[in-house]
Amino acid sequence: MKPSLQFGIADAGADYLLRPATFGLVFHDEKIACVRVTRDTPYYDLPGGAVDGDETEQEALIREYVEETGMTVRPLERIAEAAQYFRKSDGQPVNNIGGFWIAEMLALDPSRKVEDDHELVWLHPRTALAELRHDAHAWAVAKWLRR
Template identity: 80%
Template sequence: MTPALQFGRAEAGVGYLVRPTAFGLVFHDERLACVRVTRDAPYHDLPGGAVDGDETEEQALVREFLEETGMTVEPVERIVEAGQYFRKSDGQPVNNVGGVWIARMIALDPARKVEADHELVWLHPRTALAELRHEAHAWAVAAWLRR
């Protein structure tokens, strides 16, 4: 699986697990929905994550938004396919490969969030550009801003 765009650098001699993913851009009141993840060192990501089993990207996006933020979303448009080499918090080398979607917020119920280490934060898109952990996510935000 070769993505249209590839971000990050693969370390020589390291085998990267290709991990199908879907991430989303949801804008509300001129702010972008992001998640602040509090693990070893806190960081910001776009909501989203791995595509499980036979899920489509759209199904994974809806599930991940609900798990991470309590937000119910409707996928609207897939704006890019990108890969991102990185090491997960447990050290596992992965290449997240999948779509970044524009999505619409349908409802927000924080009680439905299940990932305790994820917190929904609304960032100005330019702040998100500087704060997002993954280059692929920042690229998607920049692409959306230029539309």
């Protein structure tokens, strides 16, 4: 699986796990849904993550949104594909490869969220461009803004 666009710089000698992933862009009141992840150093991501087993990107996106935010979404359109080299919080080198989807919020029930270190935040797209941890995520927001 070779990405059409690669972000980040691979550390020399590191063996990067190729991880199929998917992330979503949900807009409401001119803001975009993001997650503030509170670990050693807090950061912002687009909701989403790994595609598990035989899941489709859409199925993984629906699951990840519930786990991270409590939001039920409907994926509408795959607008981009990119990859991002990074190290997980445990230090494991990973290359997320996958799609970025426009999705529609159907419902929001915070009690369904299971990831305690993730908090749903609504950011203005320009703020998201500056604050998102991964360049691939900021690029996907910019791509949507320029449509």
